Amino acid sequence: MSITKKKKIIFxxxxxxxxxxxxxxxxSVSIKTRAFVxxxxxxxxTFSNKVKEYHLKNGGMPRSKKFKFFEETLLNxxxxxxxxxxxxERFSFIVKSEVVxxxxxPGVIKYLDNLNLTKKLKVINSATPFNELxxxxxxxxxxxxxxxxxxxxxSKIENLLSIKDDFNLDLxxxxxxxxxxxxxxxxxxxxxAFVGVGNFxxxxxxNLNQSNKYLFINDFNELI
Numbered sequence: 001m002s003i004t005k006k007k008k009i010i011f012x013x014x015x016x017x018x019x020x021x022x023x024x025x026x027x028s029v030s031i032k033t034r035a036f037v038x039x040x041x042x043x044x045x046t047f048s049n050k051v052k053e054y055h056l057k058n059g060g061m062p063r064s065k066k067f068k069f070f071e072e073t074l075l076n077x078x079x080x081x082x083x084x085x086x087x088x089e090r091f092s093f094i095v096k097s098e099v100v101x102x103x104x105x106p107g108v109i110k111y112l113d114n115l116n117l118t119k120k121l122k123v124i125n126s127a128t129p130f131n132e133l134x135x136x137x138x139x140x141x142x143x144x145x146x147x148x149x150x151x152x153x154x155s156k157i158e159n160l161l162s163i164k165d166d167f168n169l170d171l172x173x174x175x176x177x178x179x180x181x182x183x184x185x186x187x188x189x190x191x192x193a194f195v196g197v198g199n200f201x202x203x204x205x206x207n208l209n210q211s212n213k214y215l216f217i218n219d220f221n222e223l224i
Contacts, residue, residue: 015173016121023179028102035094059180062152107220124149156186
């Protein structure tokens with residue numbers, strides 16, 4: 001099947017376009033990778049590499065859960081809630097301005113501009129804490145594009161279900177754009193259409209490329 005025909009099928013009857021943020025709207029995944037490594041740099045190179053590997057393998061997971069894993073599993077500590085919150089605050093301080101100043105994913109601005117000419121719903125579904133995410137989107141002047149923003153502590157699946165209920169949709173009317181395996185798994189769990197952005201997801205399961213529910217792109221220029 002040609003890519004043009006597949007695009008027509010996968011986007012047919014879709015009312016709500018849901019976007020992850022890091023790696024989908026902004027090219028900011030590497031910023032957050034560096035921040036996790038920086039926080040644990042005093043543990044040495046080997047430990048930092050484990051932190052980096054876990055972060056990249058678990059894209060879409062809330063940072064609080066990642067810090068809990070690093071502390072409990074890698075450092076064999078029993079962190080308090082205050083400790084995890086402090087780590088999250090430090091992380092936010094490190095990354096916030098860099099994410100705002102990072103480049104958009106190629107083609108995404110034009111794609112969102114085109115969607116603004118339609119009556120499609122446009123929503124953010126991210127693992128970034130809501131208040132931080134809302135502030136970043138406002139500072140980037142991206143709030144003009146989105147009807148609503150959903151962040152953590154709710155999971156990607158919980159947010160997708162909230163989107164369905166909040167906008168009185170059927171799940172088949174939703175399409176989700178993500179860049180991490182957790183995004184793909186959330187879409188599969190709810191049996192909704194999914195667009196994988198970037199190279200990471202392309203070879204996870206080649207059988208998915210044959211399905212009319214999944215499309216994998218390098219960037220949004222392929223959809224313009």
